[in-house]
Amino acid sequence: MGRRAVAVSAVLFFVQCLWILWLSRAEPDPAVAAMEEAEREALYLAVQGFVGNQWDGRSLFPDPCGWTPIQGVSCDVYGGRWYIAAIDVGPVLDNSLKCSTEAELSPHLFELKHLRSLSLFRCFTDQSVAGGASLYQDWQKLSGSLETLEFRSNAGLRGGIPPGLGLLSNLQSLVLVENSLTGQLPPELGNLVRLRRLSLAGNQLSGQIPAYNDWNELLILDLSRNSLSGPLPPSILSMSALLKLDLSSNQLNGQLPVAKQGSLTLLDLRNNNFSGLAGLAGMAALQYLLLSDNPLRANLAELGLENLRNLIALDLSSTGLRGEIPETIAKLRRLRFVALNDNDLSGRVPKSLEDLPELNALYLSGNHLRGELEFSEEFYARMRRRFACRNNAELCYRARAGSRQVAPPAGVRRCWN
Incomplete structure (x- = not known):
C-alpha cells in the first residue's frame, strides 16, 4: 500500500506540472489582458x-x-x-x-x-518667439475622463487659459503653476463644479477675478504671484468648503468682503492694495492671517481678532495700522508668530503677550510705541532675535539689578529714570 500511495502521488505531481506548463504557454484571454x-x-x-x-x-x-x-x-x-x-x-x-x-502636445x-x-x-522650456507651447487644445475629447491636470514650471507655456478647460466636467485638480500664461481668468472655469483644487500661481495673469459661484467643493484656491486687479468678489469668501485662499502678490484692491463661512484656515493677501477690512469675525477656523503690505489703515483694536481663537500666525506688518495693541490678543493662546512692525501703532506693549504659551516670534519695530517694556528676562532669553522692537523712539527697557540677561532687546534704549 505504501508503494501504491507513492506512485499515485508521483502521477498527480506530474499532471500538476503539465497543467502549470500549459497555463504558462496559453495565450492570455483577449477580453481580460489585451x-x-x-x-x-x-x-x-x-x-x-x-x-x-x-x-x-x-x-x-x-x-x-x-x-x-x-x-x-x-x-x-x-x-x-x-x-x-x-x-x-x-x-x-x-x-x-x-x-x-x-516638445509638443500631440493630437494623439x-x-x-x-x-x-x-x-x-x-x-516646455523654449521661451523664444517661435517656440513654446499653448494650452489651446481639443480638451473636450477628455471631458468625460480627466480628473487631474497639472503643468508646473514650463517657462515656454504661453498664451491664455482657454475657455475650453471649462468643458472638463470631471476635473478635480487644476494646477498651472510657474508657467508664462497671460490674459484674464475665463469665466468658463466656473463650470468646473467638481473642482477641489485650483492653483494658477506664478504666471502673468491679469484683469479681475470673475464671480465664481458654483465651486462648492473647492478646498484650495491659489492665484498668487500674478497681476490680478480689482476688488475681491464676495463669492470667493462665501465658498463653504474652502480651506486655503492665497491671493498674495497681485494688485487687488478695495475692501475685503465679509466672510460667510467658517472653514477657512489660511488667508494670504500679502502684497496687494486692499484698503479696508469689512470684518474677520466669520473666520472662526482661521489659523494663518497674512495681510502685510496692504494700505489697510485700520484700528487694530477694531479688527475683531479676539474671535480668531485658532490663530497661529498673524502678519499685519506694513498695513498702516493705528491705535494701541489690545490686551485681547493675549487670549489667542495658539499664537506662535506675530508681526505688527512698520505701522502707526502707539501706546504701551502689553506684558500679557509674554503669557502666550506657544509664541516664538514677535515683531513690533517701526511704530510709535512708548513706555517701558515689562517683559521678564525669561521672555527675552526664550525669544532672542525673534523679538524685535527697534525704531520706537519713546520705548525703553529696564535692566534688572544684578541680572545676567542673555541679550537686551536690540535697538531699544535703556530706561534711566
Missing part, C-alpha cells in the same frame, strides 16, 4: 510628442500596461481591456520621461479616452 492597438499607438505617438521622434516605444515597451511598463505611465482596466489612465512627464526620477526642446494625446491624470513638469 490592449487595443489604437490605444497603444496613440500612447506611443503622444509620448513621442513630448520626448522626441527618436524614442522607439514600440521596440522598448511592446507591452506598456504589462511586462514592459513605462515610467510615468499608469494603466487601468475598463471593460476587460487595458487603457492609459495617467501620464506624468518631467525630470523627477532618473528614469522619468523627459521632454525634448521641441487626446485620443486616450480614459486618461484621468496628466502632469507635465519642466517640459
Whole structure:
C-alpha cells in the first residue's frame, strides 16, 4: 500500500506540472489582458510628442500596461481591456520621461479616452518667439475622463487659459503653476463644479477675478504671484468648503468682503492694495492671517481678532495700522508668530503677550510705541532675535539689578529714570 500511495502521488505531481506548463504557454484571454492597438499607438505617438521622434516605444515597451511598463505611465482596466489612465512627464526620477526642446502636445494625446491624470513638469522650456507651447487644445475629447491636470514650471507655456478647460466636467485638480500664461481668468472655469483644487500661481495673469459661484467643493484656491486687479468678489469668501485662499502678490484692491463661512484656515493677501477690512469675525477656523503690505489703515483694536481663537500666525506688518495693541490678543493662546512692525501703532506693549504659551516670534519695530517694556528676562532669553522692537523712539527697557540677561532687546534704549 505504501508503494501504491507513492506512485499515485508521483502521477498527480506530474499532471500538476503539465497543467502549470500549459497555463504558462496559453495565450492570455483577449477580453481580460489585451490592449487595443489604437490605444497603444496613440500612447506611443503622444509620448513621442513630448520626448522626441527618436524614442522607439514600440521596440522598448511592446507591452506598456504589462511586462514592459513605462515610467510615468499608469494603466487601468475598463471593460476587460487595458487603457492609459495617467501620464506624468518631467525630470523627477532618473528614469522619468523627459521632454525634448521641441516638445509638443500631440493630437494623439487626446485620443486616450480614459486618461484621468496628466502632469507635465519642466517640459516646455523654449521661451523664444517661435517656440513654446499653448494650452489651446481639443480638451473636450477628455471631458468625460480627466480628473487631474497639472503643468508646473514650463517657462515656454504661453498664451491664455482657454475657455475650453471649462468643458472638463470631471476635473478635480487644476494646477498651472510657474508657467508664462497671460490674459484674464475665463469665466468658463466656473463650470468646473467638481473642482477641489485650483492653483494658477506664478504666471502673468491679469484683469479681475470673475464671480465664481458654483465651486462648492473647492478646498484650495491659489492665484498668487500674478497681476490680478480689482476688488475681491464676495463669492470667493462665501465658498463653504474652502480651506486655503492665497491671493498674495497681485494688485487687488478695495475692501475685503465679509466672510460667510467658517472653514477657512489660511488667508494670504500679502502684497496687494486692499484698503479696508469689512470684518474677520466669520473666520472662526482661521489659523494663518497674512495681510502685510496692504494700505489697510485700520484700528487694530477694531479688527475683531479676539474671535480668531485658532490663530497661529498673524502678519499685519506694513498695513498702516493705528491705535494701541489690545490686551485681547493675549487670549489667542495658539499664537506662535506675530508681526505688527512698520505701522502707526502707539501706546504701551502689553506684558500679557509674554503669557502666550506657544509664541516664538514677535515683531513690533517701526511704530510709535512708548513706555517701558515689562517683559521678564525669561521672555527675552526664550525669544532672542525673534523679538524685535527697534525704531520706537519713546520705548525703553529696564535692566534688572544684578541680572545676567542673555541679550537686551536690540535697538531699544535703556530706561534711566
